[in-house]
Amino acid sequence: MRIWSCLPLVLSLGANLAAQSLEKWLVEPVLPEDTRTSQMYAYVDAHIPPLPRFHSVTEWENYKAQLRPRILHLLGIDDILAKHTLKVIRRGLLDGDGYSIEKINYESYPGMYVPAVVYIPKGLTGKAPAMISISGHNYCESKASRDVQAINYNLVRRGFIVLAYDYFACFERSSVDPCQAGDYASWDHLNSLFSYTSRTPTGIEVLDGIRALDYLYSRTDVDRARIGFTGASGGGNSTYWVSALDERVTLSVPVSSATSYDWWIKADMAWDHHQRPTGLRAFADIATLYAMAAPRPLLIINGRPELASMALPAALRSFEYVRAIYRLYGMENHTLFRETTTTHGYYPDKRALLYSWLDRWFFAGKMPLGTAELPLQQEPKENLRVGLPAESLNVPQLLRRWLDETPREFAVPGNLAAAHEFQNRKRAQLESLLARKAPLQPPAVIYRYGDNRLFGDRRAERLIFEMEPDLLVPAIFVRKQGRPKYKTIILLEKHRANSAEARSLLDRGYALLLLDVRGTGEVNWGGTRTSNWANFVGRPPMGMWAEDVSRVVTYLLGREDVQNVAVLGYGLFGKVALYAAALDERIAAAALSMDTLSYRQEATSGLQHVYADVPHILDWGDTPQLAALVAPRPLAILSAGLPVSANNEQPSYFMAVPRFAASDASVNERELGTNYEWTRRFYRTCGAERNLKIGMQDSNQAKALVEWFTTSAP
Secondary structure (H helix, E strand, C coil), X not given: CHHHHHHHHHHHHHHHHHHHHHHHHHHCCCCCHHHHHHHHHHHHHHCXXXXXXXXXXXXXXXXXXXXXXXXXXXXXXXXXXXXXXXXXXXXXXXXXXXXXXXXXXXXCCCCCEEEEXXXXXXXXXXXXXXXXXXXXXXXXXXXHCHHHHHHHHHHHHCCCEEEEECCCCCHHHCCCCCCCCCCCCHHHHCCHHHHHCCCCHHHHHHHHHHHHHHHHXXXXXXXXXXXXXXXXXXXXXXXXXXXXXXXXXXXXXXXXXXXXXXXHHHCCCCCCHHHCCCCHHHCCCHHHHHHCCCCCCEEEEEECHHHCCCCHHHHXXXXXXXXXXXXXXXXXXXXXXXXXXXXXXXXXXXXXXXXXXXXXXXXXXXXXXXXXXXXXXCCCHHHHCCCCCCCCCCHHHHHHHHHHHCCCCCCCCCCHHHHHHHHHHHHHHHHHHHCCCCCCCCCEEECCCCCEEEECCEEEEEEEEEEECCEEEEEEEEEECCCCCEEEEEEECHHHHHCHHHHHHHHCCCEEEEECCCCCCCCCCCHHHHHXXXXXXXXXXXXXXXXXXXXXXXXXXXXXXXXXXXXXXXXXXXHHHHHHHHHCCCEEEXXXXXXXXXXXXXXXXXXXXXXXXXXXXXXXXXXXXXXXXXXXXXXXXXXXXCCCECCCCCCCCCCCCCCECCCCCECCHHHHHHHCHHHHHHHHHCCCHHHEEECCCCCCHHHHHHHHHHHHCC
């Protein structure tokens, strides 16, 4: 009798031990430590596309002809160049010894004027060679900096017409005091509102240079066969950008900018975020931009000290690629790479190389006054202040205009056929933005001995999915014993395995696939290095994560014990769940809580250093349109957070995920409902309004969520 009387206690203890063991087993890492810490580093290195090689001038020219329109579209300025013409305002004249300095504004982007000074030799009797000479990130002085003035003075004395303008967000183009200590204008320069639209700061810098060329072309005293472009650092970047895209530049000298995007990725360098638009490295590198200048004379200059951080081997590899293109033309001598002894900047030794290069190509070795630098007669900074029209856009205003250009209103389809057409069209556009590779392809699955266990009445399997070659993603499939088929929920983030809703869903008979998408959870994302690569090659993390979810859906639907698949996610991974469900109609239902209400909320939050997890997304639509792609399937949007800086608003080119700091703050349910009213009307058109649940912020959210899955999900 005693034995039998103790049996319930023994069974109870056994069940408790099994439950405790399962709870521990569910949160233990699935992958080996070395894989968890190093996988994304190896993956990034292996997925930088090789640059194409060419065997003839014809082959290269055909390729280059495709590059220019593709790059201009990527920069977001192809439409501007097609319809906008030069506008110039003359602002005054300074008198110098043998030359004058004309002050002008010219319109770069519509509404944004650029302050510039034009050095003009006195007594010109014919057409003169011309030079565009700019600074880099010299926020305080820019066109008035000593290095730029030295070049301008030496060239005007030798008969050049020289145009110098303020670099983007510098000197007169800064909306804050550009000479203050610290990061001075960097917040202005790196403002991230652009990342939500198709416009780019790179496009503005290219427009600055192209409009400067337009101005020189408008002058009857400029020799169009001899127009050069030069600048150092960021100005060196602008030099190779403009020279690549506008063949009116007949000679270029980019300084202190020789490297490669590959090096920036692998060495985790976050330089000049504004000069590398999303997706460029998918088909081009700095070497490509250099090569687009061929066969025009191109001199690349870097100082040996700066080649420590920029890496001489990377710079030389870029140059070798360029030289191979020049060799196709039989003009290998038209390009040269030179090292100097000075550090970052346009120092005298670098200027000496510039003068010699100009002497060689513009004067056949007979440049007036030779190539030795003349002592500078420097103008005080304030003498070179031009002024701007009161209505001229500063950088924050420009970025806000770009944001305001994005569509705010979408017509709700009037019938079911129109709703389906909207969904098909927007899905196709979204796939283009996300650059998913093969989302419906099943992953390879790695099973390991001992990773399929029974814990009381619950069975759990550890799975390793190979999403792409050598890219492993950990997961656990767990369910209560006793059913032939399970309604299955992909729960993003494995660490939520023992949450209240996970336990309740298992108790109700659901199966859970606990998933860490690539580079998250137990796997190290790789920090800004991976984010840097993702932006360069145009593969937004959100797209890769949504692809992982879709591939797991393919795996699950291939199992005999799975009836259908839903998805559940929170925070940043709530947005992953939304993207996955929006794009994959096989997902039967989705429930999610997101880190922010909408992309427009993020872009107008006042945070300056936020980068959109899907660049250009607001030109596509916003979260209400994403949610509409789920219709008519059940969708529950539980809550949405408020954007909070993850780094106290310190300047940062890229953030490692997540983008926002954790916060308990949420928008209220009324605001949540207002944001998704468009989605509700879309569901109504589909005859499925009851399938949309907006708001579940009470204290028993987990219980309410389980009830929603039980009563609303198929």
